Amino acid sequence: MTxxxxxxxxxxxxxxxxxxxxxxxxxxxxxxxxxxxxRMLRGSLSGLAAAAAAAAxxxxxxxxxxxxxxxxxxxxxxxxxxxxSPSVAVPDTTAFQPKVRLANGRYxxxxxxxxxxxxxxxxxxxxxxxxxxxxxxxxxxxxxPCLTEEQAAQPQPWGSSAWDYDSVGAAGAGxxxxxxxxxxxxxxxxxxxxxxxxxxxxxxxxxxxxxxxxPGLDVTLGNQFVxxxxxxxxxxRYAAVRRVGDVTVSAWAVTGGQExxxxxxxxxxxxxVAGLLRSKVLESPTPVAYEWPNGMxxxxxxxxxxxxxxxxxxxxxxxxxxxxxQPGMMRSAMGTVxxxxxxxxxxxxPGEKAIAVREAEYVLSGVGQESAGVQPQTxxxxxxxxxxxxxxxxxxxxxxxxxWYSRTQREPWVGHDAATTxxxxxxxxxxxxxxxxxxxxxxxxxxxxxxxxxxxxxxxRSIATRLADEAAANLAAFGRGxxxxxxxxx
Amino acid sequence: xxxxxxGDLDAWLDAAMPKIYGLAYALTGERTAAEDxxxxxxxxxxxxxxxxxxxxxxTAYARQIVVNTFLSQKRKRWSREVVSDDVVQELGPVxxxxxxxxxxxxxxxxxxxGLPPRQRAAVTLRYxxxxxxxxxxxxxxxxxxxxxxxxHHALATLRSGAVARDLKGVSS
Numbered sequence: 118m119t120x121x122x123x124x125x126x127x128x129x130x131x132x133x134x135x136x137x138x139x140x141x142x143x144x145x146x147x148x149x150x151x152x153x154x155x156r157m158l159r160g161s162l163s164g165l166a167a168a169a170a171a172a173a174x175x176x177x178x179x180x181x182x183x184x185x186x187x188x189x190x191x192x193x194x195x196x197x198x199x200x201x202s203p204s205v206a207v208p209d210t211t212a213f214q215p216k217v218r219l220a221n222g223r224y225x226x227x228x229x230x231x232x233x234x235x236x237x238x239x240x241x242x243x244x245x246x247x248x249x250x251x252x253x254x255x256x257x258x259x260x261x262p263c264l265t266e267e268q269a270a271q272p273q274p275w276g277s278s279a280w281d282y283d284s285v286g287a288a289g290a291g292x293x294x295x296x297x298x299x300x301x302x303x304x305x306x307x308x309x310x311x312x313x314x315x316x317x318x319x320x321x322x323x324x325x326x327x328x329x330x331x332p333g334l335d336v337t338l339g340n341q342f343v344x345x346x347x348x349x350x351x352x353x354r355y356a357a358v359r360r361v362g363d364v365t366v367s368a369w370a371v372t373g374g375q376e377x378x379x380x381x382x383x384x385x386x387x388x389x390v391a392g393l394l395r396s397k398v399l400e401s402p403t404p405v406a407y408e409w410p411n412g413m414x415x416x417x418x419x420x421x422x423x424x425x426x427x428x429x430x431x432x433x434x435x436x437x438x439x440x441x442x443q444p445g446m447m448r449s450a451m452g453t454v455x456x457x458x459x460x461x462x463x464x465x466x467p468g469e470k471a472i473a474v475r476e477a478e479y480v481l482s483g484v485g486q487e488s489a490g491v492q493p494q495t496x497x498x499x500x501x502x503x504x505x506x507x508x509x510x511x512x513x514x515x516x517x518x519x520x521w522y523s524r525t526q527r528e529p530w531v532g533h534d535a536a537t538t539x540x541x542x543x544x545x546x547x548x549x550x551x552x553x554x555x556x557x558x559x560x561x562x563x564x565x566x567x568x569x570x571x572x573x574x575x576x577x578r579s580i581a582t583r584l585a586d587e588a589a590a591n592l593a594a595f596g597r598g599x600x601x602x603x604x605x606x607x
Numbered sequence: 608x609x610x611x612x613x614g615d616l617d618a619w620l621d622a623a624m625p626k627i628y629g630l631a632y633a634l635t636g637e638r639t640a641a642e643d644x645x646x647x648x649x650x651x652x653x654x655x656x657x658x659x660x661x662x663x664x665x666t667a668y669a670r671q672i673v674v675n676t677f678l679s680q681k682r683k684r685w686s687r688e689v690v691s692d693d694v695v696q697e698l699g700p701v702x703x704x705x706x707x708x709x710x711x712x713x714x715x716x717x718x719x720x721g722l723p724p725r726q727r728a729a730v731t732l733r734y735x736x737x738x739x740x741x742x743x744x745x746x747x748x749x750x751x752x753x754x755x756x757x758x759h760h761a762l763a764t765l766r767s768g769a770v771a772r773d774l775k776g777v778s779s
Contacts, residue, residue, distance in 0.1 A: 129719065
């Protein structure tokens, strides 16, 4: 029996104004296309995070393990010379008004950043300024993307502005340097700087990095990093950061080797810091209105609690021929289907759910690979669980939140511990055209799940096992955060 | 993607768009926010159609994204961000003409907008989606008992809040 109130509720909840369905569908397709093109929507606003994250997903990690928990090793080549300006006194905090979200979806931001990124003669000689990203709700810190989910680590930045630079005479293959000013709630930027030094905050590197430090400055005032960035020539991004009150001023550069690039980054930072101090805007920050730019939105299926490292194997290193990696999800809410591609999410059965998930997709392309217009696909999903062994056992016993999609036959995996690894064939009832293989590896509380398709079972098995082993090796190489979890942890 | 799969996707989208948009509207009460939420969720399913369609109910997957995103955004708004006077004004009652115990539509709308996000989500999943409590619990990641108590408190709040607004014409 329902009450009058319940009936009224149904009426009200089902009384949505009718949208233009044609325009709605067009918007869905456009968003899907945008998701395909740029997985890291949030970071794309700042420029820095998108490049690092998307490339890490698209290409995979370089091989050298530089991060070892809290004791990240300094880079081995070159020692940065002290900057000429870090001795300039900077305020300890900034009296920002709180960031306010209005009912109409807009924001009042604590302030807008002045254009203090060095130009012309004040910029390094080889660089010319090319573009700018105005005030954005998404940020990065010294090239590390920042989370904005409530359950993620605190503090979190409230917004940023960024500027790009090209090398003089470069042929437009993307920026070679950048400057970013990032604002933090009053009194928290110092904590953010300290957290980044141990890669444990809301802004965390998800590729290998080396801590260089900024001579003469405490880590709460300045730092430098060398970060793996497969998308740039040389495979490294060189970043420097200083704090001015509750604003962090970061720069990165890829203008040569380590010494030259860090020197350029430091000069950009110092120039921006000097400009920021001259502007005096931090003495009395003025709140400003903020509206999402066209096509951008805060709606995104995140929900992750921390940044898992990018451990997707590079197709090239596996020598799998025309094996192409698709852009995958940076973070997702897919924790209920950990073996994506081989399981059905079952809402009836509760089980271990992941608190952070990342994914890589691969397609086996080339002549003769496709069947009925479909190319064989492989998914690598790595999920962090509160209790990884419990999650693994549930999956193997087929009694977790998700269940096998079709008949799954376990087979021995030579040289692998049956308590933490699982290899199986599965009927491909979806396309009916391919052999399908499942390979799972539990590494601590992180489950690596590979589901592959190929023309033959042997080929599918080879792909699945090699990708699982390679992903596990990448995870081990990345190391552990302060709490023992991979990456920054919580 | 084959033609067959493409056809399946088109048919699914035609059917799912009103459901997912309607759910988003029921959660947010705002057309722009509803379009934003629903389009992003549907786009995610479109992009991953081949695997999502075989992994689970595509509509359930899109529903989960919408609810997760709604709760995530609301959580930020409620627990961390400062609500401005603009919000209070916009959430104020539109009409207070009926000073009787019959809850008016406007008063109920205002009371609904004032619910904590998890209460709003639970109410929406039960009364918009007509999901059984077990399914609501799964979507929200809690127990059936929590769902029932959440909805109980939400209905009590709606009833008392809406009546109060009708009687007094005040905003909270």
